[in-house]
Structures are given as structure tokens and as C-alpha cells.
Amino acid sequence: xxxxxIGTQDMLCFALYSANNAIxxxxxxxxxxxxxxxxxxxxxxxxxSEDGKTVGQLGRELGLESNTLTPLLKRMGEGGLIxxxxxxxxxxxxxxxxxxxxxxxxxEAGEVAACVYEAMGLAPDELMELRDRIFQLRDxxxxxxx
Amino acid sequence: xxxxxIGTQDMLCFALYSANNAIxxxxxxxxxxxxxxxxxxxxxxxxxSEDGKTVGQLGRELGLESNTLTPLLKRMGEGGLIxxxxxxxxxxxxxxxxxxxxxxxxxEAGEVAACVYEAMGLAPDELMELRDRIFQLRDxxxxxxx
DNA sequence: GTAAAATAAATCGTACGCGATTTAATCGCA
DNA sequence: TGCGATTAAATCGCGTACGATTTATTTTAC
Numbered sequence: 001x002x003x004x005x006i007g008t009q010d011m012l013c014f015a016l017y018s019a020n021n022a023i024x025x026x027x028x029x030x031x032x033x034x035x036x037x038x039x040x041x042x043x044x045x046x047x048x049s050e051d052g053k054t055v056g057q058l059g060r061e062l063g064l065e066s067n068t069l070t071p072l073l074k075r076m077g078e079g080g081l082i083x084x085x086x087x088x089x090x091x092x093x094x095x096x097x098x099x100x101x102x103x104x105x106x107x108e109a110g111e112v113a114a115c116v117y118e119a120m121g122l123a124p125d126e127l128m129e130l131r132d133r134i135f136q137l138r139d140x141x142x143x144x145x146x
Numbered sequence: 147x148x149x150x151x152i153g154t155q156d157m158l159c160f161a162l163y164s165a166n167n168a169i170x171x172x173x174x175x176x177x178x179x180x181x182x183x184x185x186x187x188x189x190x191x192x193x194x195s196e197d198g199k200t201v202g203q204l205g206r207e208l209g210l211e212s213n214t215l216t217p218l219l220k221r222m223g224e225g226g227l228i229x230x231x232x233x234x235x236x237x238x239x240x241x242x243x244x245x246x247x248x249x250x251x252x253x254e255a256g257e258v259a260a261c262v263y264e265a266m267g268l269a270p271d272e273l274m275e276l277r278d279r280i281f282q283l284r285d286x287x288x289x290x291x292x
Numbered sequence: 293g294t295a296a297a298a299t300a301a302a303t304c305g306t307a308c309g310c311g312a313t314t315t316a317a318t319c320g321c322a
Numbered sequence: 323t324g325c326g327a328t329t330a331a332a333t334c335g336c337g338t339a340c341g342a343t344t345t346a347t348t349t350t351a352c
Contacts, residue, residue, distance in 0.1 A: 007195035008188055008207060012277040013169050013262060017184070018209045019284035020166040021309075023159050026291045028310075037337060038163070042154055049153035056300065061154060063164045066301045068339050075337080092300040092347045116159060119290040120283060130283070131158040133276055137266060138165035144265040145172045167339075174340075183307065201331065212331045214309050221307080238317045238330040 016134075026119055030112045034105060039064070040076055041109065047082070047098050048106050054087070055094045063142075081105065162280075172265055176258045180251060185210070186222055187255065193228070193244050194252050200233070201240045209288075227251065 008014045027038050036044070039062070046061055047053065055073065059065055073096060076082045081102035087093040120127065154160045173184050182190070185208070192207055193199065201219065205211055219242060222228045227248035233239040266273065 005195045006191070008191050009281075010277075011191070012266065012268075012273050012280070013173070014188060014191075015277045015280040015284065016162060016166045016169060017188070019280045019287070020162045021209055022284045022288045022291070023162060024309080026287055027159070029292075039338065042160060042163070045152070045154050045157070045160075049151045063167055065340075067303080067341080070302055072338070090348070094301065119287050120158065121286045121290070122158075122283070127158050130279055131156075131161045134158070134161040134165045134280075135155075137268070137276070138161065138168045140267045141165070141172055141265050142168045144267070145168070146175075170339080185308065211310075213333080216332055218308075236318070240331065
């Protein structure tokens, strides 16, 4: 027997949990200067890559549901970053689009991303490999979650 | 130029964020049967490995501060899992200890851990390697966070 | 054509995380 | 010894996440 008791330091899930918290603590003050939270920043990243998505599309991409997204998008709308409009094709669907202000924020956000990238201290190939392993784990776990 | 726009799928921080959410979605219903949340479970894991820690010690181990831990521990105290007592040596310090009920929960929690381990679909050596890489990243980021 | 099923958002309540501040106890040092 | 600085926990407010439910719209099956 090499180990009788396991502690938090042995758990992969705790590694993910605490690393995610650590990254958030790095992002938070940087994004706060732009008036953003981390999930709000993710919404912008998503819309910068392709503008005009429904709440459901954003949810599938980010792994969130309307109970999280609706109030978050409402705040972003009040902040003038996005617009929310019911689709005329299907009134159940809400389309989310960038405002000029939301689009303009992309350049300022570049500095934030660079700052975070630097703090990770990883070479690009290491970073991509780790990222893909973590996405794989996420997808494996998600596929086995009822 | 191989890529003009980056999206959420390119970001290591998003991999961590969404993997952490996915793991939580797996844990949540399992832990709910025991009346626990994930951070509460982490507190128990910590105390099972070594009982009798101060709020500050728990905070350093889990990467949390009293603003998060105090209400969480209060709920665990109300649930009869732990006791909280001011140290007689130093009245500023609060000692957290397991109750019999909290100790007894370790065996039930074993099934939860096994279930999560299985859902990850990783061999032990792969799991340990990934875990350590993520801890390394966490520590690197934390060391560069002002 | 219409009622039931399905789908998309929104709403509500609970429990984190954390920045900022407060309260209380101990320490340091002149 | 005494008093300002430090330390530990608690308190407060805000913004997520999410289970459960509700509301509104569209699809379907007959």
C-alpha cells in the first residue's frame, strides 16, 4: 500500500477547480477595467468570432443554459455591449448581436488576453496540448453525465 | 496566416472553465444525495486526511478566503458535519473539526469518487500526469497574480 | 384545424467566489 | 506598558451556475 488516505492534492477535479479559480483571479481585475466579468468576456469572444447568435447557440458553445445566460446577457445589454431581439422567424428565439461598443472592445481585450497568456508561462505547443487534453476530459465527462 | 480570429475553443482558460463546469454537473446530483455541494465535499476530503484545521489552513489548502469559507462552514456546522470553535490559544482563530456524522460520510463518499473517476475515462498514470500539469499551471498563474 | 407535445427563454431560489470593509485579538516595539 | 500595526475571521453586495418551474411559441399528429 503506497497511500492510505487521499487528499485534495491527489484529485484531478480539485486541480481543475483550483486552477480555474486561479485563472479567474488573474482575469478579474483586468476585465473589471473594461467593466466585464469572465463569462461576459467569453460571450464577447464568441461574438467577435461570429456575430449574431441565439441564446441557445451561445449556450451550447459555452456550456451554459438560459437560467445563467439570460440575466448575464441582460446586464451586457444594459451595458450597451450587445442587443437582444426576438427572431421574427421564430418568436421563441432571441438573437444576440454586438453593438459598436461591443465590437470596439475587442482591441482593448487583446491586452488582457496577452497578459493572461504570458502569466501561464507555457510555450504555444504545450498550451495547445494541455488545452486539448482538458477539452477531451470535459467531453468524456459530459458524455457520461445523465 | 493560419488563423485570423480566435474563438472560445482556442482558449486554455475556457477549456479549464468548461471542464470544471462539466465535472461539477457530474458531481452535483451525486453529492446532493449526501446533502453536500462540491466545495463542502472538498472541506470533508481535507478533514478526512487530517482532522482539526483552522479556517485559514483550509483556505490556504483550497485556495479560498474567509469570505467564501465562513458561510460555507456555517452551513456545514448547521448540517452537523463539523464543529467550529474559537481556539483558546488565539481567539482570532477558528478550529474546524469533524463530527461523527462528518467522519461517517467518508464511506458513502467513496462511491461518489469512484463514479467520477470512472466517468473521466483516464488510466491512473494519465490522470496523474494531467493533474500535475494543471497544478503546475495553477501555481504558475498564482505566482504571477498580484 | 386543433389539442397535445416539444422547444426556447425567462424566472426563482440556493450556494458559491470574491472585492471591499469591519470587528476583534494579538504582536511589536519604543 | 501602551498603542499602532498586523492578523484572522466575519460581513456585505454582486455576479455567476444550476435545479426546478413557468411562459410563450412552434411543431406534431390526428
